Amino acid sequence: MLRKASMDFDMNKMQEMLAQAQEMQRTMDARLAETIVEADAGGGAVRARMNGKKELLNLTIAPSAASAAASDITLLEDLIVAAVNAAARKADDASKSNAASMLGGLGLPGF
Numbered sequence: 001m002l003r004k005a006s007m008d009f010d011m012n013k014m015q016e017m018l019a020q021a022q023e024m025q026r027t028m029d030a031r032l033a034e035t036i037v038e039a040d041a042g043g044g045a046v047r048a049r050m051n052g053k054k055e056l057l058n059l060t061i062a063p064s065a066a067s068a069a070a071s072d073i074t075l076l077e078d079l080i081v082a083a084v085n086a087a088a089r090k091a092d093d094a095s096k097s098n099a100a101s102m103l104g105g106l107g108l109p110g111f
Contacts, residue, residue: 028098029053035094039086041079048083052094056084 032052040047045065049058059080061069069076 024102028102031098032091032095035091035098037087037090037094039083039090041082041086046076046079046083048080048087050084050087050091052091052098054088054091056087059084 035052036049036057037052038047038049042065045062047058047060048056049060050056061076061080065076065079
Protein backbone atom coordinates (compact mmCIF):
# COMPACT_ATOMS: atom_id res chain seq x y z
CA MET A 1 0.00 0.00 0.00
CA LEU A 2 2.81 2.40 0.87
CA ARG A 3 4.44 1.67 -2.48
CA LYS A 4 1.26 2.66 -4.36
CA ALA A 5 1.11 6.01 -2.55
CA SER A 6 4.77 6.61 -3.36
CA MET A 7 4.19 5.90 -7.07
CA ASP A 8 1.16 8.21 -7.16
CA PHE A 9 3.25 10.98 -5.66
CA ASP A 10 5.99 10.43 -8.23
CA MET A 11 3.46 10.52 -11.10
CA ASN A 12 1.93 13.73 -9.78
CA LYS A 13 5.38 15.24 -9.48
CA MET A 14 6.25 14.15 -13.03
CA GLN A 15 3.02 15.66 -14.40
CA GLU A 16 3.75 18.91 -12.59
CA MET A 17 7.27 19.00 -14.00
CA LEU A 18 5.95 18.31 -17.50
CA ALA A 19 3.45 21.15 -17.20
CA GLN A 20 6.24 23.49 -16.07
CA ALA A 21 8.42 22.44 -18.99
CA GLN A 22 5.59 23.04 -21.45
CA GLU A 23 4.96 26.49 -20.00
CA MET A 24 8.67 27.31 -20.26
CA GLN A 25 8.61 26.22 -23.91
CA ARG A 26 5.62 28.48 -24.64
CA THR A 27 7.35 31.39 -22.93
CA MET A 28 10.55 30.73 -24.86
CA ASP A 29 8.69 30.57 -28.19
CA ALA A 30 6.96 33.87 -27.42
CA ARG A 31 10.27 35.54 -26.52
CA LEU A 32 11.93 34.27 -29.69
CA ALA A 33 9.05 35.48 -31.84
CA GLU A 34 9.49 38.96 -30.32
CA THR A 35 13.30 38.99 -30.61
CA ILE A 36 14.45 40.80 -33.75
CA VAL A 37 17.97 40.55 -35.15
CA GLU A 38 19.53 42.24 -38.16
CA ALA A 39 22.64 41.63 -40.18
CA ASP A 40 24.07 43.07 -43.34
CA ALA A 41 26.55 42.12 -46.01
CA GLY A 42 28.55 44.10 -48.52
CA GLY A 43 28.85 47.11 -46.24
CA GLY A 44 25.08 47.41 -45.95
CA ALA A 45 24.29 46.59 -49.56
CA VAL A 46 22.01 43.80 -48.34
CA ARG A 47 20.30 43.75 -44.93
CA ALA A 48 18.38 40.80 -43.48
CA ARG A 49 15.94 41.13 -40.59
CA MET A 50 14.88 37.97 -38.78
CA ASN A 51 13.13 37.00 -35.56
CA GLY A 52 14.57 34.66 -32.96
CA LYS A 53 12.67 31.74 -34.50
CA LYS A 54 14.74 32.25 -37.68
CA GLU A 55 11.80 33.54 -39.69
CA LEU A 56 13.03 36.03 -42.28
CA LEU A 57 11.00 39.19 -41.76
CA ASN A 58 12.57 41.56 -44.24
CA LEU A 59 15.30 41.64 -46.83
CA THR A 60 16.51 45.02 -48.06
CA ILE A 61 18.71 45.50 -51.09
CA ALA A 62 20.30 48.92 -51.54
CA PRO A 63 19.50 50.52 -54.91
CA SER A 64 23.20 50.65 -55.75
CA ALA A 65 23.49 46.90 -55.17
CA ALA A 66 20.41 46.26 -57.27
CA SER A 67 21.76 48.28 -60.20
CA ALA A 68 25.18 46.60 -59.89
CA ALA A 69 23.43 43.23 -60.00
CA ALA A 70 22.43 43.89 -63.59
CA SER A 71 25.97 42.97 -64.58
CA ASP A 72 26.74 40.46 -61.81
CA ILE A 73 23.73 38.73 -60.29
CA THR A 74 25.99 36.15 -58.61
CA LEU A 75 27.51 38.81 -56.38
CA LEU A 76 24.05 39.94 -55.24
CA GLU A 77 23.03 36.35 -54.57
CA ASP A 78 26.16 35.85 -52.46
CA LEU A 79 25.43 39.01 -50.48
CA ILE A 80 21.86 37.86 -49.81
CA VAL A 81 23.06 34.47 -48.59
CA ALA A 82 25.71 36.11 -46.39
CA ALA A 83 23.24 38.55 -44.80
CA VAL A 84 20.64 35.84 -44.13
CA ASN A 85 23.24 33.48 -42.66
CA ALA A 86 24.64 36.23 -40.42
CA ALA A 87 21.12 37.04 -39.18
CA ALA A 88 20.51 33.32 -38.52
CA ARG A 89 23.69 33.16 -36.41
CA LYS A 90 22.46 36.14 -34.40
CA ALA A 91 19.08 34.43 -33.98
CA ASP A 92 20.89 31.31 -32.70
CA ASP A 93 22.80 33.44 -30.21
CA ALA A 94 19.57 35.08 -29.05
CA SER A 95 17.96 31.66 -28.65
CA LYS A 96 20.87 30.39 -26.55
CA SER A 97 20.83 33.53 -24.45
CA ASN A 98 17.07 33.23 -23.81
CA ALA A 99 17.42 29.56 -22.91
CA ALA A 100 20.31 30.28 -20.56
CA SER A 101 18.39 33.05 -18.81
CA MET A 102 15.33 30.85 -18.36
CA LEU A 103 17.20 27.71 -17.32
CA GLY A 104 19.92 29.45 -15.33
CA GLY A 105 17.63 29.85 -12.35
CA LEU A 106 17.07 26.13 -12.17
CA GLY A 107 20.66 25.41 -11.14
CA LEU A 108 21.26 22.99 -14.03
CA PRO A 109 24.91 22.32 -14.87
CA GLY A 110 26.12 24.22 -17.93
CA PHE A 111 23.56 27.06 -17.70
